[in-house]
Amino acid sequence: MEGLKNYISENKTRFLSELFDLLRIPSISSIESHKPDMYRAAEMWKKILLDAGADKAEVYETEGNPITYGEKIIDTSLPTVLVYAHMDVMPVDPIDLWDTDPFEPEVRDGKIFARGADDDKGQGFMHAKAFEFMVKSNQLPCNVKFLIEGEEEVGSVHLPKFCEENKELLKSDIILVSDTSMIAPGIPSITTGLRGLAYWQVEVTGPNRDLHSGLFGGAVANPINVLAKMIAQMTDEKGKVTIPGFYDDVIEVSEMERKKMAQAPFDEGNYKEALGVKELAGEEGYTTNERTGIRPSFDVCGIWGGYTGEGAKTVLPSKAYAKISSRLVPNQDHHKIAELFKSHFESIAPACVKVEVTILHGGQGYVCPIDLPAYRAAEKAYEYVFNRKPVPVRSGGSIPIISTFEEILGVKSVLMGFGLESDAIHSPNENYPLEQFYTGIEAIPHFYKYYAELMK
Amino acid sequence: MEGLKNYISENKTRFLSELFDLLRIPSISSIESHKPDMYRAAEMWKKILLDAGADKAEVYETEGNPITYGEKIIDTSLPTVLVYAHMDVMPVDPIDLWDTDPFEPEVRDGKIFARGADDDKGQGFMHAKAFEFMVKSNQLPCNVKFLIEGEEEVGSVHLPKFCEENKELLKSDIILVSDTSMIAPGIPSITTGLRGLAYWQVEVTGPNRDLHSGLFGGAVANPINVLAKMIAQMTDEKGKVTIPGFYDDVIEVSEMERKKMAQAPFDEGNYKEALGVKELAGEEGYTTNERTGIRPSFDVCGIWGGYTGEGAKTVLPSKAYAKISSRLVPNQDHHKIAELFKSHFESIAPACVKVEVTILHGGQGYVCPIDLPAYRAAEKAYEYVFNRKPVPVRSGGSIPIISTFEEILGVKSVLMGFGLESDAIHSPNENYPLEQFYTGIEAIPHFYKYYAELMK
Numbered sequence: 012m013e014g015l016k017n018y019i020s021e022n023k024t025r026f027l028s029e030l031f032d033l034l035r036i037p038s039i040s041s042i043e044s045h046k047p048d049m050y051r052a053a054e055m056w057k058k059i060l061l062d063a064g065a066d067k068a069e070v071y072e073t074e075g076n077p078i079t080y081g082e083k084i085i086d087t088s089l090p091t092v093l094v095y096a097h098m099d100v101m102p103v104d105p106i107d108l109w110d111t112d113p114f115e116p117e118v119r120d121g122k123i124f125a126r127g128a129d130d131d132k133g134q135g136f137m138h139a140k141a142f143e144f145m146v147k148s149n150q151l152p153c154n155v156k157f158l159i160e161g162e163e164e165v166g167s168v169h170l171p172k173f174c175e176e177n178k179e180l181l182k183s184d185i186i187l188v189s190d191t192s193m194i195a196p197g198i199p200s201i202t203t204g205l206r207g208l209a210y211w212q213v214e215v216t217g218p219n220r221d222l223h224s225g226l227f228g229g230a231v232a233n234p235i236n237v238l239a240k241m242i243a244q245m246t247d248e249k250g251k252v253t254i255p256g257f258y259d260d261v262i263e264v265s266e267m268e269r270k271k272m273a274q275a276p277f278d279e280g281n282y283k284e285a286l287g288v289k290e291l292a293g294e295e296g297y298t299t300n301e302r303t304g305i306r307p308s309f310d311v312c313g314i315w316g317g318y319t320g321e322g323a324k325t326v327l328p329s330k331a332y333a334k335i336s337s338r339l340v341p342n343q344d345h346h347k348i349a350e351l352f353k354s355h356f357e358s359i360a361p362a363c364v365k366v367e368v369t370i371l372h373g374g375q376g377y378v379c380p381i382d383l384p385a386y387r388a389a390e391k392a393y394e395y396v397f398n399r400k401p402v403p404v405r406s407g408g409s410i411p412i413i414s415t416f417e418e419i420l421g422v423k424s425v426l427m428g429f430g431l432e433s434d435a436i437h438s439p440n441e442n443y444p445l446e447q448f449y450t451g452i453e454a455i456p457h458f459y460k461y462y463a464e465l466m467k
Numbered sequence: 468m469e470g471l472k473n474y475i476s477e478n479k480t481r482f483l484s485e486l487f488d489l490l491r492i493p494s495i496s497s498i499e500s501h502k503p504d505m506y507r508a509a510e511m512w513k514k515i516l517l518d519a520g521a522d523k524a525e526v527y528e529t530e531g532n533p534i535t536y537g538e539k540i541i542d543t544s545l546p547t548v549l550v551y552a553h554m555d556v557m558p559v560d561p562i563d564l565w566d567t568d569p570f571e572p573e574v575r576d577g578k579i580f581a582r583g584a585d586d587d588k589g590q591g592f593m594h595a596k597a598f599e600f601m602v603k604s605n606q607l608p609c610n611v612k613f614l615i616e617g618e619e620e621v622g623s624v625h626l627p628k629f630c631e632e633n634k635e636l637l638k639s640d641i642i643l644v645s646d647t648s649m650i651a652p653g654i655p656s657i658t659t660g661l662r663g664l665a666y667w668q669v670e671v672t673g674p675n676r677d678l679h680s681g682l683f684g685g686a687v688a689n690p691i692n693v694l695a696k697m698i699a700q701m702t703d704e705k706g707k708v709t710i711p712g713f714y715d716d717v718i719e720v721s722e723m724e725r726k727k728m729a730q731a732p733f734d735e736g737n738y739k740e741a742l743g744v745k746e747l748a749g750e751e752g753y754t755t756n757e758r759t760g761i762r763p764s765f766d767v768c769g770i771w772g773g774y775t776g777e778g779a780k781t782v783l784p785s786k787a788y789a790k791i792s793s794r795l796v797p798n799q800d801h802h803k804i805a806e807l808f809k810s811h812f813e814s815i816a817p818a819c820v821k822v823e824v825t826i827l828h829g830g831q832g833y834v835c836p837i838d839l840p841a842y843r844a845a846e847k848a849y850e851y852v853f854n855r856k857p858v859p860v861r862s863g864g865s866i867p868i869i870s871t872f873e874e875i876l877g878v879k880s881v882l883m884g885f886g887l888e889s890d891a892i893h894s895p896n897e898n899y900p901l902e903q904f905y906t907g908i909e910a911i912p913h914f915y916k917y918y919a920e921l922m923k
Contacts, residue, residue, distance in 0.1 A: 206681055210779040219743030225662055225864030228794050229764030230755045232748035235789075236702065236767050242692065243699035287675030292688035292819040299686045308685030311692050312782050317769035318790060323666040323828035325792050326768050333691075334774060336781050338684050363748040372779035408681030 012456045018144050019452055030136045034116040034125040040076055040099035040165045049161045052098040053077040056159045063139045064146030073169035076161030084154045090466045091154040093183035096135025097163035100127040101437045108439035121445050128443040130436035134189035134429060141455035152463035156183055167412040174419040185385040186416055191428030194275050194402060199393035202426040204405035205413055207339035207376030209349045215331045216365040222327040232363035234331040235316045245309055250294040252309045254355045260342045264305045272300055275402040304405025308338040338407060345373035375414035385425045388462035396454045468912045474600050475908055486592045490572040490581040496532055496555035496621045505617045508554040509533040512615045519595045520602030529625035532617030540610045546922045547610035549639035552591025553619035556583040557893045564895035577901050584899040586892035590645035590885060597911035608919035612639055623868040630875040641841040642872055647884030650731050650858060655849040658882040660861035661869055663795035663832030665805045671787045672821040678783040688819035690787040691772045701765055706750040708765045710811045716798045720761045728756055731858040760861025764794040794863060801829035831870035841881045844918035852910045
């Protein structure tokens with residue numbers, strides 16, 4: 012990629028200035044009154060893509076926020092990279108904790124401070140500028156498509172339908188995404204796995220009304236006591252989930268990948284101190300990063316029932332509730348797990364109560380094989396700019412749209428993120444270091460270069 | 468008790484008319500604006516006692532509502548009965564569910580309808596009229612003292628101090644109380660036991676803030692999961708409480724008393740149907756009435772933590788809470804049990820969380836031995852009017868002042884109640900059947916007669 016370093020250094024100021032224009036738009040997708048800002052952001056992205064060298068770019072309407080699509084097809088026989096990013100941002104509350112206006116970007120201490128500076132305007136914009144360089148320098152080695160959505164922060168509600176209806180438009184060989192973080196400054200990583208999710212609400216009903224705990228306590232099953240016992244049974248003393256069949260589809264990660272994962276710097280002492288816990292807890296036989304990355308979990312997200320006010324009111328309540336979720340690993344189907352838990356949990360209910368499980372939500376996990384050409388290209392690109400191989404990381408979180416892409420479009424994604432933990436995404440004083448920004452713009456064309464070579 | 472039946476029948480109308488005057492006073496102790504009504508009620512009780520034949524009667528100030536005390540001492544060598552009743556009533560909400568004005572008593576279908584008709588103006592007033600008969604007919608066989616308080620419905624807040632400060636005034640051999648119910652119409656019963664209470668709040672702290680359940684779930688202990696496991700451990704599969712030492716002071720009830728208790732009519736089918744449960748649950752080896760009457764319980768009265776709103780928000784919460792209570796049986800000291808649970812619960816906390824138990828409240832249990840002369844006198848009095856022996860009943864509930872009397876005054880109480888379950892105390896349309904009212908007035912002088920005989 013000849014002339015890349017020079018190009019970046021000569022255009023630094025312009026890149027920032029253009030990014031700042033994008034950051035100034037308060038495109039908060041969760042607040043209805045910002046709808047016009049979503050359109051302004053979509054139109055600006057259209058202009059960004061066209062200016063950068065796209066053959067065409069369009070703003071597509073959805074039933075929700077608009078989507079900007081752009082492309083440059085240089086040769087249909089060459090592979091096609093689909094870049095996915097999002098133009099929407101999180102709300103800015105609590106606003107008083109921001110040192111400067113979240114929508115008036117400012118560089119301080121070598122960092123861009125603004126809502127969206129990292130997530131995902133800053134990271135998305137790197138792709139536009141990398142693309143611009145490749146077009147302007149005539150070094151674009153394959154076709155490129157851009158899909159910039161406006162609802163990522165509210166669950167990508169309308170994107171699956173858009174994908175369903177535009178499969179041909181979005182046809183590609185790989186999806187490239189910069190919306191994740193590196194393990195640490197200078198230590199690149201590639202998120203190779205995302206956990207799926209199953210989410211339930213359970214309702215345990217004892218007597219048909221709240222009872223006097225004196226007159227009835229001891230003789231009538233208390234739904235909170237029962238719920239506690241039922242939840243307690245869901246995991247054993249080794250931290251394993253006891254739902255029959257729960258692990259059936261879990262694929263054990265290879266020793267090689269576990270070794271690579273183990274190379275990620277991780278200080279358990281710091282980790283515990285930051286969380287304020289004396290001890291960690293989880294499934295026996297796995298490290299902390301494995302527990303969150305490659306193993307499923309079972310967490311009660313919420314519980315309630317009976318008297319929860321001040322003081323000592325006695326009651327034997329009629330009902331108790333819990334919201335329960337499992338993070339799932341790739342190959343565990345969330346529909347199947349949802350049903351497994353529901354039938355198991357209902358089946359172990361003692362006859363003294365009624366138990367009803369409602370399946371509330373779910374998402375598939377995702378895994379990017381580390382022998383995929385695109386993964387190897389990303390690995391080499393990172394190595395080029397950081398002088399070290401990126402660590403494959405299994406993230407415990409979920410980016411549901413990544414699994415949806417695979418389901419609907421049949422295409423894998425490579426998560427080539429340049430964020431840092433300190434970027435405070437979703438929080439006050441979100442920022443993005445200039446160094447990450449420029450390094451990203453330098454790394455991305457190398458991804459294209461290596462990817463095109465590997466796909467030959 | 469010569470002339471008793473005639474006396475009652477000749478004075479029926481007057482008795483009702485006097486009771487109605489008392490019922491018309493809206494002496495709601497929990498509502499501050501009714502304070503003047505508390506004084507009106509106290510003065511009226513003074514007049515009632517003096518008119519009935521008391522040597523003296525006084526209204527005593529407390530830091531809360533007034534107390535009316537009256538007495539007739541006929542011979543200091545004779546035993547003294549202390550009658551306890553309360554002049555205060557519960558609020559009347561929801562007022563629109565009352566068929567008639569709660570403070571304008573009315574007789575319909577042979578029942579007096581009014582707030583306090585049973586609890587405890589109606590039942591308390593029976594004692595005044597029984598006393599009146601004995602005085603007027605010169606058949607009072609012992610000394611009588613009356614203690615009518617104004618805070619029973621708000622926890623008898625100031626009565627313990629009054630007792631402490633007036634031990635000599637209240638000196639007696641037995642306390643006689645009509646503030647409970649019979650098992651069923653025509654089936655008399657005597658409440659021989661009241662359960663005590665220990666009440667805690669527990670707080671389980673995991674990480675120092677709510678965490679992303681994807682990024683941390685499986686590696687960091689979830690305080691709700693932990694709390695559920697800890698609560699689950701508090702009872703075993705036989706329904707026994709597992710706190711070490713919990714049962715140490717529980718006195719097994721004699722086979723004779725269990726047999727007597729078992730005579731109480733009880734239809735498990737109806738009981739379950741009324742509660743809407745398919746099965747009952749409790750400690751193995753005990754009947755339902757034994758489980759609530761003579762065995763301690765362990766109930767979670769409330770639980771909360773994490774996300775409890777609509778839908779499926781994922782979170783690994785920082786904290787989880789529960790309010791937990793045990794109903795205790797007589798001889799289990801609530802202070803001791805409170806400490807036993809606290810130290811046990813805190814000791815089983817896994818190192819991955821912090822657990823804090825706060826003792827919120829407690830009260831001693833109470834038991835009236837069925838071989839006590841006063842119990843046997845009450846038994847005979849009931850037998851006289853109902854032609855059947857009363858059933859000794861252990862109530863699962865608590866009347867804290869009864870234990871307080873025993874602690875401070877060193878005197879046992881006999882709970883000679885004439886209420887019925889259908890009286891709707893504390894509810895709209897509270898009522899008291901005329902038959903129960905007049906039968907009570909007839910039974911009480913027989914208690915005095917048999918009691919004086921047995922104490923000779």
